[in-house]
Amino acid sequence: MHKETSTGTGLNQQPQVSTAEKGLESGTYKYINRDLSWMEFNRRVMEEAEDNTTPLLERVKFLSIVSSNLDEFMSVRVAGIIDQIKAGYTKKDFTGYTPFQLYKRVMRRSVKMVSDQYKIYRDLLRQLAKEHIHITQYTDLSINQKKSVDQYFEDIVFPVLTPMAVDQSRPFPLVHSLGLYMAVLLKKDRPRKTDEQEEPFFAIIQVPSILPRYYEIPGRANSKKKEYILLEEIIRHRIHTMFEGYTPISIGGFRMTRNADLTLNEEGAEDLLEEIEKELRKRRWGVPVRLEIEKGMDPLALEMLQEEFEIEEDIFEIDGPLDLTFLMKLSLGMTGKDHLRYEKLVGEYPREFHDCEDMFEVIRNQDVLLYHPYESFDALIDFAEQAAEDPQVLAIKMTLYRVSGNSPLIKALEQAAEAGKQVTVVVELKARFDEENNIQWARQLEKAGCHVVYGLVGLKTHAKIMLVVRREEDQLRRYVHVGTGNYNEKTAKLYTDLGLFTTNSEIGEDASALFNEITGYSSLHEWKALSVAPTDMKPLLIDYIRKEAQHAREGKPAHIIVKMNSLSHQPMIDELYRASQAGVKIDLIIRGICCLCPGVKGLSEHINVISIVDRFLEHTRMFYFENNGDSTVFISSADWMTRNLVRRVELMSPVLDPSLKKSVIGILNLCLSDNVKARRLLMSGKYERVVEANKKPLRSQFEAEKIKKWKL
CATH class of the missing domain: 3.30.1840.10 (Polyphosphate kinase middle domain)
Structure with missing residues (x-):
């Protein structure tokens, strides 16, 4: 006991794996295990719950996130390890663990994590009590309070108990x-x-x-005290x-x-x-x-x-x-306690669309990059609604992975279909724990007349893209939005994500080809601007990494910056190791899982890895390659995990506009400058806070002036 579906011929064709991609020679190099790395991530979340500088009710939320994270980890990752053990699987993974060895280590760490979690919970109860907030026991209630609780039981609880x-x-x-x-x-x-x-x-x-789960006990008149009792x-x-x-x-x-x-x-x-x-x-x-x-x-x-x-x-x-x-x-439902929360952030409406009656005209004249949650997701909703109403719009095509309840985007798509436009929606039914919601949306969209596709057999569709085809004078113009996060207006207030509006003809042509491959039969497309997994993205990224390595060997400036949620795909890690050995400076901003081991002499001594865990969930995927002074910048839906690069339809788009490219680089540099909420990955797989004694504290998510000026 521990204490405390459519089939196509293009995207379904898997790329060939070269000998160089099978791992570095002789297995002498070190990797960090994916599941142990995830546990380190959840511990960083727990540290936010423990941090006295974090507002009290925000600490309460972070402790809740620790629990929900651990629930999913147990039901998916640990369950998978147990399945392997029961099947008699004894082969070591590329990090050197057999399933049984990994299981033992994961469970030991889980025991310690749960023990620490409840120590923090008890401390939070003490801190909440100082703010007149109490989670109380029945025996501690007054006679009148007990009467109130008993009445609640009789009227509400008892009838539904079995x-x-x-x-x-x-x-x-x-x-x-x-x-x-x-x-x-x-x-x-x-x-x-x-x-x-x-x-x-x-x-x-x-x-x-x-x-x-809890009942708020009616308070006395003029009392500041809030008392709750668990169900x-x-x-x-x-x-x-x-x-x-x-x-x-x-x-x-x-x-x-x-x-x-x-x-x-x-x-x-x-x-x-x-x-x-x-x-x-x-x-x-x-x-x-x-x-x-x-x-x-x-x-x-x-x-x-x-x-x-x-x-x-x-x-x-x-x-x-x-x-x-x-x-x-x-935490979210408690009223009158705003002083115990972060100051509310209201995303600014993008300045490009200020006083704008026609969003199509704005996007036709310039690419627009949105940075959520600092900029409002309402702009994307307004664009979808305008497209649904515009008589010149002929077709709307969109991917949906996780959407919110009563999503205004769903309503806009339904409105467009009812207006006679051709609306195609790729709904990913296999989005884990959102399957039931997505089934509901799929049926609702079909009733409204939308053409609903469930993606490709064997592949999850994780790409984030919207395509609007509009008749303009004597031609058809494609308007494209690509993003790093889900089309979900609720999470857009909680996650940092980027979205790009463009009418670039090559991106538009690629967008049409992508939907054709997902919804019908299509031969392999020669991508002009976009890059798509599982066919083209990984080889292209490897080419860019190898170019940087060649530049370094030639004595030219060479620098790679990658920001994403997770890095666990061994071939990509090996490419970064080789680039480091060639002298490329590599900065990785990896929020969660990182199987790459930095700072190993002769292997990864030029690689720096940081993780930022703060108020907002860092969710942007951005890739920067210095490219000998002609920098290349991408935004993407994909992390560098096997599932993203091999088993999903993912999308990577270049940022072509020079000013927007500069903006993305500015965001990356701001994250790399964080010395308050950034933690640096050590060779051991542990993390330590970035401390720069001689520098002014810089918290990237709270650099309001820098964020406001990120487009300037």
């Missing part, structure tokens, strides 16, 4: 992954007269997820009302994490949407990978759970409330 007994006639009920439950041991109030003592009776109750705490103290004739002798909370990966037979699926719906239903019965229990659970109750779930080792005993993800809603 006690589920487990005995010979009633089998163990289905326990949903990540649902919160209570295991109850009971004794009869009037036991049978027998010499043998009766075994306790066993039942479980699901804490209803349809209700808020399971309310149920615990009223649970006797659920079992008439029995007395609860033990109540313990538990939570099961199941394998959440989908196993799809895309080739044999007649209807991909139906196949995914079937797999989503199967997810409920996924193999258990983690059991969380409240500290002090009765051994008999734990034994019952272990026997049912067939789980022995992966048990976490938690000293505190299970599932801290509720802290996000608690």
